[in-house]
Amino acid sequence: MSNTVPAAVFTPDLLRRLDTSGPRYTSYPTADRFHEGFGEKQYREALAARAELARHNAAPPLAVYVHIPFCESVCYYCACNKIVTRHHERALPYLAMLEREIAMHAEALGPRQRVTQLHFGGGTPTFLSDAELSRVMGVVRGAFEIADDAECSIEVDPRTATPERLSHFWSLGLNRISFGVQDFDAEVQQAVHRIQPYEQVESLMTVARRLGYQSINVDLIYGLPKQRPDNFAHTIEQVIGLAPDRIALYGYAHLPERFKPQRRIVTAELPDGAARLAMLGHAIGAFGAAGYDYIGMDHFAKPDDPLAIAKRQGKLHRNFQGYTTQPECDMLGLGVSAIGRVGAVYAQNAKTIEGYENSLGAGRFATVRGLQLSADDLMRRSMIMDIMCRGRLDFAKVKAEFGVDMPTDFAAELARLEPLAGHGLVKVGTDAVEVTPVGWYVVRAVAMAFDRYIAAAAATRASFSKIV
Template sequence: MDIALPDPVRDEAPLLTPDMLQQLDTSGPRYTSYPTADRFVEAFGPDDYRQALRARAEGAGIGGRPPLSVYVHIPFCESVCYYCACNKVVTRHHERALDYLAALEHEMALHHQVLGAKEVVSQLHLGGGTPTFLSDDELTRLMAGLRQHFALMPGAELSIEVDPRTATPERLAHLAALGFNRLSFGVQDIDPAVQKAVHRVQPFEQIQALTASARALGFQSINVDLIYGLPKQTAESFVHTIREISGLRPDRIALYAYAHLPQRFKPQRRIVSADLPAGTERVQMLGSAIAGFLSHGYSYIGMDHFALANDSLAIAKRQGRLHRNFQGYTTQPDNDLVALGVSAIGRVGATYSQNAKTLDAYYDALRQGEFPTVRGLALSRDDLLRRAVIMALMCQGRVEFESIELAHLIDFEDYFRSELRQLAPMVGMGLVTLEPQAIQLTARGWYFVRAVAMVFDRYLQADENRGRFSRIL
C-alpha cells in the first residue's frame, strides 16, 4: 500500500510507494559532522588538538575571536536503558562524581592555559549519560568551574539534559538559579509496556508535572526526546504518545529512530528482537508522528526535529539561518565547539577531536598534564568542500553552486559530475530539483535529507559497510 507523509510546507500529503520507501530506507549517518566520527584516526592526538587551540588563540584579528560553544559530557547513570547507545557509566555510587568533577576542572584549566584567556561562550550544553545524576551542590561546583575558565556571555543558551526520574520541581528551580534556560527531557515513550521493555519506567503524570514546573520557572525552551521503533511499540500506541506529548506543548520535539545494533551496544542485547516493530510499522509510526506534530502546530525543522512556530529554531529555519553541530540543529553560527569530559567530541578550526572513551584513560591523560584526546581528524580541502555542501543540504535544503565555487575555487558541475548523476533517481521520486545553478530539496525531500546528503559523502560512497549507522527511516 502507499504511505502518505504530510508535506511540511503545504497541506498536501505526497504519496510514497513501497518501492520508493524500500530504496530510501537504508542506513546512513546523521551528519552532525562531516566527515563523520567513524572516520577519526588515532594518529590525531593531544599535540594536534593543542595546536588547533593555539591556532584559534593566535587568529583573533581585529574583531576578536567568535564565541565558543561548549559541551560537557556527564557519563553517569543510575540504571541502564536498554536502547541506549551513549557512552555511559552505570553506577549507584554517587561519590564517583567527585573525581570526575575534579578531572573536568583540570581539563578546563588546560584549555584556559592554551587559549590564554577566558573565551566567550554563547552556547553551553550538558549531556550524558545523565547530567542530573549530579547533586545540586555538584552542579553548582561544575558551573562555578565553567564560569572560572570561560566567560558565559549574557543571553547565552545554557541547556541541560534531564532524566525525569532524577528530577523534581526543586531540582528544576536550582537549575534555573544556576543560569540554565533550556531543558531537554528524555521521555522516549509514555506507554507503560514500552517503558518496561526498555527498562525506563516514568509515569506520564511525572513528565506532565515537570513540564508545568519548568514553565512556571520561566525556562525559555523545553525539549522532549522521543524514539520510535522500540520494543512493544505499535502504530496505535505511538499515536497516543504523540497526542499526549503534543498536548504538553514543549517548544521542541526530537523524534529519533531506534537503531538496533546489539553487536555494538551491549545493553541492547537485553531487548527481545521479536518485540521490535516491523519495518512497515516503523514507517507508519513515522508518518503518523509527523502528521500528529504538524496538526498540533509544530514546524518540521529537518530530519528528527520539530519546533513550535515561534521557537527560535523554527524562526531560524524560515530565515535560512539553521546550523548543525554534534548536538543536532542549532541557531548558533558555525562556532568552534570545545568538548569536555570522557568520550566528548569537539571541533576547533578545521579539526575534529574526541576524548578517551573510558574513565581510566581519561583520568590518566589528565594526571600527566595532557589533553585526553585519543583520536580526531584534520580536514582536507575536499572534506571542507563536501562539508559545506552537506551542511547546506541539511540546514537550508539548498546548495547554490556559485557560493560553493567562490568559497572553494572549484567548478561545481565538473567537481561533482558523478554526484549530480546519482541525484537523478531522487529527482524522479520528487525529492530534489536540479536547477541550472542549484540543488533544491522539495518539501517531500526534507524528510529524506540524509539520503540526499549521502550522495556527497566521499567516504560512504567508497564503503559498502553501512550497517554501523542507524536507518534513515
C-alpha cells in the first residue's frame, strides 16, 4: 500500500495546519524540559548502567552522533548552533577534545561496543579536511566496532564538497549522504547568502549515486526571501529531476529576535502566508505525483527506500536526527551542544566551544543539562513515538506495557483529540487511536494531546489558532 496522499486532499485548512509550529518530537520530553540539575555525575551513572547491561549482552543497540560546529560562511536563515569562521585551524583543538570525548566514552562503556548508526552533522561536517575526517573516523573505529551493515551518514554542504571528496568519504565507510540544497533559484540563494548552483549539486549527486551511496537525501526550505510559488515550483521540478531517495521539506520560521543571522533577511522579501501555503501545497502534490511516499512530518521517500518500507511495515522509529529505520537505541551525542540518550536519560553538552573544550580539557564530560525520565515520561514517550512513527496507539498494547486503561485513565487526553477527529485527521475508537492518511500531515498535533508538559487546551488551541 502506498503512503502517497493525492494532492486533492490538501485543502487550504489542512495546509494551514501543516504550516504551523509545535514540537518535532525528536525526543519526549522535548529538549526545553532539560535542566541544569542534571550534569556530568548523572551522565556518568547512565553510562555505567549501560556498561553493566553490555557486560550481560543486554544493552540496546548503540548510535553515535558527531557534531562539527564550524561553517565557512553564514546562511541568513540559520537557526543552528554553529561557529562561522574561515580559519580552518580552529578545528584542530576541537578535534583534540572530540577525540578525548570519544576515548572517555569508550572507557566508561567498555571497549569496542558495537555501533549500528553513525551520523556526522553540523554546522558543516565538510568544513573538516579529508585528513581531519579520516582522523575522526579512525578514532571512532578505534573506540567502537562499527557494524558491517551500519548506516554511516554525513551532511554535505555542496559548496565544500567535490566529487573527489565524496569518493574519500565513501572510502572511510560513509554510505549515506544528505545535501543541503534549500532552493536552486539564484535570487533566493543570494537573499539567504548561500550560493550553490544547480549544476554543482547535480554533479555531486551523480557521483554519489555512482559511488554507491544509499538513501541520498536533499533538504529544502520553503518560506525563504524572494521565494514565490513560480520560482519554488521550478526548484521542486529540478529536485524531482535529480531523483533523490529522500526529501526533507522544512518551513522557514522567521525569528530574528532569537536568531541573529536572520536579522540580515529583508522582511519585505519574505513570501506572505498565502504564498507559503501555495508553495507547500504544490511541493507535496508534486512529490506525490512523482511517486514519493509521505513518511511523516517533513519527510518524503521513494517507495523502495528503507524509510518508506519501514513506514509501511510499521517499523519506523524516531531519534534526534528525525525518522530512522534503526530500532530503539542509545545514542551518544559527541561534540559541542550535542544531545545524547542513554537508557532513561537525555544529556546535552555545553553549547559554547569554550565550555565544551574546558570540560574535556579537565577530563570531565561536557554535560551541562539533561533529564532523567520519570515512569510517566517513559510511558508517554512510548505513546508519542507510536503515534509519530506508526500512526496508531493501541490500547491493549498500552495496557500490557504500562497497566493503564486508556479510555478511563487518559480520558482527558482522548477528549483533546475531538477537534482533530472532527476534521477527519484522527479516529478515536474503543481500542485504539488511529491517525488517518490525511492526519499524517499533522501527526505532531495528534502527539501533542499526550504531551504532559503542554497544557492540553493550549496545545490543541495552538495547533488550531492559526487555522481559524
